[in-house]
Amino acid sequence: MFKVKVGKKILSENxxxxxxxxxxxxxxxxxxxxxxxxxxxGKTTILCRTINELKNELGIxxxxxxxxxxxxxxxxxxxxxxVVQINTHGACHLSAAGVNSALRKLPVADLDLIFIENVGNxxxxxxxxxxxxxxxxxxxxxxxxxxxAKYPAVFAKSKVLLINKTDLLGPIDKQQFDIxxxxxxxxxxxxxxxxxxxxxxxxxxxxxxxxxLKDAVKINKQ
Amino acid sequence: MFKVKVGKKILSENxxxxxxxxxxxxxxxxxxxxxxxxxxxGKTTILCRTINELKNELGIxxxxxxxxxxxxxxxxxxxxxxVVQINTHGACHLSAAGVNSALRKLPVADLDLIFIENVGNxxxxxxxxxxxxxxxxxxxxxxxxxxxAKYPAVFAKSKVLLINKTDLLGPIDKQQFDIxxxxxxxxxxxxxxxxxxxxxxxxxxxxxxxxxLKDAVKINKQ
Numbered sequence: 001m002f003k004v005k006v007g008k009k010i011l012s013e014n015x016x017x018x019x020x021x022x023x024x025x026x027x028x029x030x031x032x033x034x035x036x037x038x039x040x041x042g043k044t045t046i047l048c049r050t051i052n053e054l055k056n057e058l059g060i061x062x063x064x065x066x067x068x069x070x071x072x073x074x075x076x077x078x079x080x081x082x083v084v085q086i087n088t089h090g091a092c093h094l095s096a097a098g099v100n101s102a103l104r105k106l107p108v109a110d111l112d113l114i115f116i117e118n119v120g121n122x123x124x125x126x127x128x129x130x131x132x133x134x135x136x137x138x139x140x141x142x143x144x145x146x147x148x149a150k151y152p153a154v155f156a157k158s159k160v161l162l163i164n165k166t167d168l169l170g171p172i173d174k175q176q177f178d179i180x181x182x183x184x185x186x187x188x189x190x191x192x193x194x195x196x197x198x199x200x201x202x203x204x205x206x207x208x209x210x211x212x213l214k215d216a217v218k219i220n221k222q
Numbered sequence: 223m224f225k226v227k228v229g230k231k232i233l234s235e236n237x238x239x240x241x242x243x244x245x246x247x248x249x250x251x252x253x254x255x256x257x258x259x260x261x262x263x264g265k266t267t268i269l270c271r272t273i274n275e276l277k278n279e280l281g282i283x284x285x286x287x288x289x290x291x292x293x294x295x296x297x298x299x300x301x302x303x304x305v306v307q308i309n310t311h312g313a314c315h316l317s318a319a320g321v322n323s324a325l326r327k328l329p330v331a332d333l334d335l336i337f338i339e340n341v342g343n344x345x346x347x348x349x350x351x352x353x354x355x356x357x358x359x360x361x362x363x364x365x366x367x368x369x370x371a372k373y374p375a376v377f378a379k380s381k382v383l384l385i386n387k388t389d390l391l392g393p394i395d396k397q398q399f400d401i402x403x404x405x406x407x408x409x410x411x412x413x414x415x416x417x418x419x420x421x422x423x424x425x426x427x428x429x430x431x432x433x434x435l436k437d438a439v440k441i442n443k444q
Contacts, residue, residue: 143262
């Protein structure tokens with residue numbers, strides 16, 4: 001019996017929608033960032049502060065993913081009108097199809113930047129492309145500096161790592177969280193990743209992140 | 223055409239192994255607890271402190287689940303010899319089959335209590351029975367008090383909720399974490415859940431948890 005090798009990869013349903021999203025976003029040169037972290041690492045606080053800082057310079061929209069509730073979308077709505085909630089009803093990550101429906105409710109052509117806030121989960125979301133330009137990982141100080149070693153995928157695949165809650169570096173022992181340990185563990189997986197230690201609560205260190213965002217939007221328009 | 227209704231539920235592969243584990247554990251009346259939380263909420267620190275406190279009274283074993291590394295198993299090993307590591311190599315939760323292999327490497331008949339430390343993930347692990355007696359949820363103060371509303375399944379299915387890192391209640395604003403808010407949101411999902419605010423770092427509040435464990439072991443032997 002002969003086996004026929006099919007050279008062309010058959011796209012999964014998720015990959016098909018991810019490709020559709022990528023096309024939709026690239027038509028209007030809208031930069032799209034997929035924010036991934038554990039629950040409670042501060043993604044929503046980072047987004048609220050970032051939107052408040054940049055909304056006069058950039059058109060920003062948000063796709064807000066949660067298993068249940070619209071608590072986060074309500075927080076984002078206080079910073080921008082352009083937010084669409086997806087409730088996954090138990091699913092542990094956003095799908096490209098869900099994001100496609102959400103994008104169709106946003107004025108994509110008028111936006112420079114769309115954040116997708118994924119379900120709080122350091123494992124599953126990194127395995128599903130949504131059509132984003134880049135993944136952005138968030139790790140907060142109280143989670144401990146062993147996380148890049150223990151949950152490598154998201155750190156390996158992200159363009160930027162935001163180390164959040166640096167305001168807790170005082171009360172939390174250096175044995176549990178040493179920024180240099182996180183940096184070296186992350187760079188072992190991903191030598192080109194940009195790493196910004198920030199506190200979305202106090203604003204400390206956020207300027208580097210804003211500058212990176214403005215540059216990335218500019219490059220995406222070229 | 224007639225449709226035949228099959229009354230007996232066909233067990234999934236996971237459910238079959240969960241049942242095997244349950245039988246194995248119940249033969250020796252060994253209490254088994256499945257610890258579930260986000261990454262970095264302090265499961266390993268809770269286990270180390272608990273084992274050090276109770277190891278003279280109880281025979282305790284640990285099944286340690288991680289995507290990668292044996293960092294946590296090494297920490298547990300300093301407290302007890304009876305620890306078996308499972309690396310899921312990317313999978314976001316432990317399976318009952320994996321736990322079955324691990325249990326066969328532990329002296330189950332000699333143990334009063336086995337902790338299964340699941341992969342750090344507040345979503346997926348709660349959907350997979352491992353054959354445990356009870357699920358124990360851990361939520362740490364820096365994660366925020368909205369988590370029971372946003373990730374309801376694990377809070378709804380657990381016998382106990384440990385609210386960990388209460389030593390950070392000072393530096394973290396009450397607007398972000400109010401213990402009474404967590405309690406009321408959790409009890410809306412699960413009115414009988416036991417809730418113990420603890421700090422595994424300082425030991426504060428741990429006595430109530432130890433007492434619950436000793437009682438649960440005793441009841442399981444009857």
